[in-house]
Amino acid sequence: TIAGALVAAKSGLQIAHVEAGLRSFNRRMPEEINRIVTDSLSNILFAPTATAVNHLEREGVMGRIVLSGDVMLDSTMYYSNVARKTVDLTEVLGDIPEPFALATVHRAENTDDPERFRAILDAFKEVDMTIVFPVHPRTRNVISMGALSPNVMMIDPVGYLEMLRLVQGARYVLTDSGGLQKEAYWLGTPCITLRDETEWIETLSNRWNQLAGANRRRILACIDEIPSLDTSRPQFGMPMNRLASEVIAESLLPD
Structure with a gap:
């Protein structure tokens, strides 16, 4: 992910990051650094959850943030x-x-x-x-x-x-x-x-x-x-009540 983001940024290409805004707050994890750098370079950031949106807003990323839901x-x-x-x-x-x-x-x-x-x-x-x-x-x-x-x-x-x-x-x-x-x-x-x-x-x-x-x-x-365990499980991953893949595809279409 980070390799693709760096090459795209240096080549002047637009970057869309799916699963943007994930944070473990453990920088010993290789993925954590990769996520932070990729998010900082991305033009459009597809956040799977409201928590991920909050992370990106707090970090002040320059790209457009979209609450897409989780493709997984x-x-x-x-x-x-x-x-x-x-x-x-x-x-x-x-x-x-x-x-x-x-x-x-x-x-x-x-x-x-x-x-x-x-x-x-x-x-x-x-x-x-x-x-x-x-x-x-x-x-x-x-x-x-x-x-x-x-x-x-x-x-x-x-x-x-x-x-x-x-x-x-x-x-x-x-x-x-x-x-x-x-x-x-x-x-x-x-x-x-x-x-x-x-x-x-x-x-x-x-x-x-x-x-x-x-x-x-x-x-x-x-x-x-x-x-x-309580048998109820609040669902997450589809905040727009639509498939994340649909939200992402529509967001990538030209206006």
């Missing part, structure tokens, strides 16, 4: 139906464990920090159900097979439709992914985020997404809270 919601709602109809989990997992949790861990802050990574795996050992764990290449490079407990089912990375189907079938999700937090929320699957902050604060509504970091006790405490 467009995709999730459409392809979750496709996944439900076309993906057979037995082809992904073999015998489907019931119930199961879904886990992904790939961020450098977790995989490159032995203490954090060990704490996450130690928490997994104490979970009282099977954890389906599609393993990112970054994670596979550092994982020790001896560190995985018998309840962890390590599988190869899966495609988009398969992942949506796994989220639909899971009792809850454990992840350090930004996108998976949203998909879990929209699909009604509780999420525990293995990070200390999130760009998607809307997912924290009614504790459907809980921030646990890499703290073993906190991860397990969040799991224990899941049965008592």
Whole structure:
């Protein structure tokens, strides 16, 4: 993203940034710097939420801000139906464990920090159900097979439709992914985020997404809270009551 923005700016081209205004306020994350620089260079900024709009206005960006909604919601709602109809989990997992949790861990802050990574795996050992764990290449490079407990089912990375189907079938999700937090929320699957902050604060509504970091006790405490969650989930991602892709396409058309 940042490479394209820099080349376009130096070439005198117009820049439109989709998912503008996201902030974790953690500048140790490579994405955070990329987002700030790209937003500062963009001519039109498509913000997925009102929170993102507020960030951009506070920073005083020069481009035109459009509250577009979230293109990922467009995709999730459409392809979750496709996944439900076309993906057979037995082809992904073999015998489907019931119930199961879904886990992904790939961020450098977790995989490159032995203490954090060990704490996450130690928490997994104490979970009282099977954890389906599609393993990112970054994670596979550092994982020790001896560190995985018998309840962890390590599988190869899966495609988009398969992942949506796994989220639909899971009792809850454990992840350090930004996108998976949203998909879990929209699909009604509780999420525990293995990070200390999130760009998607809307997912924290009614504790459907809980921030646990890499703290073993906190991860397990969040799991224990899941049965008592409020069943309501305020929706977000479609503030204009229209598909974000439609809003973006119309905004890019010449007057």
